[in-house]
Amino acid sequence: GAGTDSTGSTGRQGSSGAPGAQAQRLEGTVTVLAAASLTESFDRLKADFEAANPGVTVETSYGSSSTLVQQVNNGAPAQVIALAGAAAAEPLDKSLVKQTRTFATNVLEIAVPPGNPAGVTSVNDLGKPTVKVVLCADTVPCGKAAQATFRKARIVPNVVSKEVDVKATLAKVKLGEADAAVVYHSDVVAAKDAVTGVAIQVPFNTRLDYPVIRLADDAATKAFVAYVLSAQGLATVQSFGLGAP
Amino acid sequence: MSLDARVRLSRGAIDVDVSLRAEPGQVIGVLGPNGGGKTTTVLALAGILRVAEGHVRVDGQAWDDGRRALPPEQRTVGLMLADSLLFPHLTALENVAYGPRSRGVDRHRARDRAREELGRVDLLERASSRPRQLSSGQQARVALARALATDPSLLLLDEPLAALDPDTRARTRSDLATRLTAYGGITVLVTHDPLDALTLADHLVFVEDGHVTQSGTPAEVLSEPRSPYVATVVGLNLYAGEGDSRGHVTTGEGGVVVTTSPTEGRVWATIPPSAVSLHLHQPEGSPRNTWRLRVASVTVQGQSARVGLVGALPVTAEVTLESVTALGLQVGQQVWAAVKATEVRTYPR
Amino acid sequence: MSLDARVRLSRGAIDVDVSLRAEPGQVIGVLGPNGGGKTTTVLALAGILRVAEGHVRVDGQAWDDGRRALPPEQRTVGLMLADSLLFPHLTALENVAYGPRSRGVDRHRARDRAREELGRVDLLERASSRPRQLSSGQQARVALARALATDPSLLLLDEPLAALDPDTRARTRSDLATRLTAYGGITVLVTHDPLDALTLADHLVFVEDGHVTQSGTPAEVLSEPRSPYVATVVGLNLYAGEGDSRGHVTTGEGGVVVTTSPTEGRVWATIPPSAVSLHLHQPEGSPRNTWRLRVASVTVQGQSARVGLVGALPVTAEVTLESVTALGLQVGQQVWAAVKATEVRTYPR
Amino acid sequence: MRYAGRWRTRLALGVPAGLALLLLVVPLAALLVRADWARIPADLATPTVLPALRLSLTTTSCTAALCLLLGTPLAWFLARSDHPATSWLRALLTVPLVLPPVVGGVALLMAWGRKGLLGQHLAPFGVQIPFTTVAVVLAETFVAMPYYVLAVEGAMRGLDARLESVARTLGAGELRYLRTVGIPLVLPGIASGLALAWARALGEFGATITFAGNFQGRTQTLPLLVYVELERDPQVAISISIMLLAVSVLVLGVLRGRWLR
């Protein structure tokens, strides 16, 4: 515990003492909290960044966006927080925020079990009463977005459950309990063969912005956020199914 | 209703092999030293332990034949152990009513019966107390009432009177005697009190170290004990020896006892403590048995004293308190003990 | 070391108020009917119950003064209850060594001491058995050894010998007597066995219904019982009555007893059962007391019989078995009882 | 019988006990201190709260009943068996405690779901368990019953076997003995087992959300509501949690105070 703290503060002191620090050799630890759906992309970002900056250790912790925000609000020692959806950042204590940037976007997609037993080919098929649909809860970004989509498409789906998160939503489809779920494109990509994606037409779709929020001013942290937002960083993120900002 | 049992099983350090037989209405008194296997036998009869070999047959019905055994609730048996083992959450009344209720008697009649039984052990006014609120003797009385309330065909009592005060004990003993003669079942009564055994039992069985060392009617046992333990219980001096035709019995330790009723071969010889007289000098005259012995203990008991003597023969003498004072008896002192040959009984081993 | 205690507290249905006083080396025998408050008194002396009023002082030190009380572990007290209450997870040896260990003796010496105590109760060979593997009598002996192993200044024994067989009991009794005379502490011995009380105790206290009804040396108690219960224990017929100068005692129920040692006023009169002779017809001659009574019970006891008689006076007679046969005694029968006036003792109430 | 303890004893036992209490109570105190008490009434007036409370109370009552009816006999078998396999069975029973709740939910789906091990045989009869209130009860029972069974088993092992012997010689079969002596004597154990199980069921979240989904009035229990509200407005979530605590302390305090001693 003490290690994180001391190296972290050293980094901060270093940045205040040397404004043009990027050119120098960076040192310290950057603690990054990221939404669980970003696990794979941030693992890659971490590895690449550490390879390029041997003096820096990036520590990542993945959890649900709301958990991460709670942690920061209650004084957990983090330097960067990356969330799935700008709305998730709402409860964040604004006094802690140094900088907010969007680094990725995501769009909704219909996930169906392999073989698509209910024969879902478009959003309109979700209006059939025989198709069991699971959605995210209305309070969760993907739930809100799904509601918006149905409103735009003017359909009332047969919703059997409103799950608290994407994972639970997808699980229902993977296990064949539901015929379709409305989730994000990246989730469908991450689920690999377990589900099949059915695209939602652009007019009905909603875009979700992924913010990366910097909570500290030290050089290493700044460098990491800059790397995420760099072309290389964005490409890494996009390789896991997310869209460009 | 008759009992025919042979209980063989091994328990802890000892192997128990006890046979019991009884006719309807009989009371078998089981006595023996601590750890001899009395409780073990009782538990086997109740079906709580199973016999490894042997059998338990009651009225011709096999309760246990070494292979299949009836569970206790299918035996018509009443059990009271030395620990009273009352159900702690039930009142005294409910404890006693438990048996009749379990055997299908309706609540009302079961309670009436329980009240009757509690009355007999003089505890009606404590009917609604819980066991922890009763003294140990009161608990024992409730347990006795509980065991008697089911009219069992085999009643097993393991030291039922041990916790009772003399007054209650005397009353319970005579009440028990009345009840036991009144009902046709068989009672097995384990006790350490010779008085209980002699007054209540028709037949005594002595169990020592897992085996029956003597059994018979109280009169037989009183007159012809066949083990040192039995002799202690009935209060006789007992010697194992070789008898010859002249009436001389040579004991294992080399002592010689003379009797007027000779038995030849391996014999038991008994001397009643009250037949032993003590003298400071070698007595002249008729007594044909005189031994020089050492006083090992003197115990006053009411108006008389029991004097333990050791030497060629260990002898217990019972003398009046005056004799003790007159002889100035003290532990360690040398005295002469004399016994008339007519007081010595012998019988084959 | 002297004991001065007055135990007042209420327990369940009764209020206990018992005073005990003893000098170093004394053994106080406490007797009384079930539920009288004996165990309660013992628990208060041990510090397990606290006195509501009164005091417990040992050697001038206040163990309890009704306000502040020393916890049991700070009293030098040894306790053995009727339930042996051995620690179930410890072997017999460890149970006995527990006291010395708790009082700071090192492991080695504590075990030696424990072995010595177990030897005295003849259980050395079961030293490594756990309580559940011992018979009830063996458990009681271990508990006794455990209580004795701490050399307490106040030794509290609640029916220590109840579970023992007669042989072990006799041995333990005499061993106890030897031990108790050897050590300077005070012993409080609760027992139901008059023999234990008479042979072991210097002083007897009878507790009935929470109160002391009589106390004194065994000889005093034996000769002058002062409550029906005490009379039962010492085996005398006791009557409360009014005596006049001519030696006539009129009992409450209207019976009259004649004595040659008159005491005037409120008196107790005693008659030894062995002094009562029974006759089919009104006896002629010397006996000045003759009553026509009904046989209520006959109990055979060894070579003699106790006959319970009811009528103008309740009388227990002790007669030989021959008399029983000769008179053809049966329950319900009318007989004459005769007692010589010289056999009747009176003393003020 | 209570004794005046000595100073050293009080300290040696009191300090660790105090620490234990500290570890458990401080976080709760913090939650209460940091809560925005003025807002709580408004937060609880949210229309979703009442149905969730009602659902939580019904489902946990059902779970408690299932524990009592089914768990007690299981505990009895475990308690009286001395077969070596018993300790493995007992270990197996603790598995639902170890399983991450979400995985537990997945396992439940695999068992009772439309394509599940048992569920696939139920589906043809039109019986569908996931997404129903029954599923909530099943999920809660799955995580809570082990606590009940283990607590009651422990209590039952403590029974004096000789009391059963005596009861049986008095004519009571095993069932009657259990009903009249065995169970009454372990009532404190049963009460504490029920308290554990009920509390665990009341807090159950992961398995429920996965197996039963999150449907207002049908499967949305209080913890699910808390989770959902955490996304939207953490203050509301904390208000609901505090109500949850109050309910549990009240129910347990009142019931145990009445039933035990």
Add this chain to the structure above:
Amino acid sequence: MRYAGRWRTRLALGVPAGLALLLLVVPLAALLVRADWARIPADLATPTVLPALRLSLTTTSCTAALCLLLGTPLAWFLARSDHPATSWLRALLTVPLVLPPVVGGVALLMAWGRKGLLGQHLAPFGVQIPFTTVAVVLAETFVAMPYYVLAVEGAMRGLDARLESVARTLGAGELRYLRTVGIPLVLPGIASGLALAWARALGEFGATITFAGNFQGRTQTLPLLVYVELERDPQVAISISIMLLAVSVLVLGVLRGRWLR
């Protein structure tokens, strides 16, 4: 003493016990049946698994030790108190079971975090608890200790008070009595309490991820890894869960088999 039971009895007890077992075991069986056994070795070879396993075992051992050292005295105080407040205190102890784990984590943050009730006084000394292994232990202790305390308290209430009386007349103070008689006699209760608490700690997820975060090798215990893997590859998550089960069954089976009877 075991009796040949009667048919009716077997049925009346066996059927509900069997149902209970069914409810608990079928989901586990389903998990095992549906698992892709061929893949398990490869799944477990993932480099993140070993550190998580190690961390889980160390932190749960610490938790068990804390329960033993701190929880036992607390249980003792509860067991011997007959104050009316005790049943409320006991009810309070069950709160961590009821609290949705994530809220529990938030409560822990509010207590021990940099701005927390206690944490703010620790921070000046450079002591920071959130996101450290200590935080994992604290979170696990918070959720697991109540199980231990309640189980052990129940066992302690069952002790025959007269044994304490006797021990004390033999010269043993309260502490010595506890050490030499009280605790040895409730060892079965302690073992089952420890098993419950340990299992609960091993499965702990919500409070840990909130309070301690999800850092590989530092705070990522097995359930947290399962959570992460569920995102990446559910099959791996199930493989890890199965390992978790195996570990718990093995540990509990072996230890209880050895310590109890």
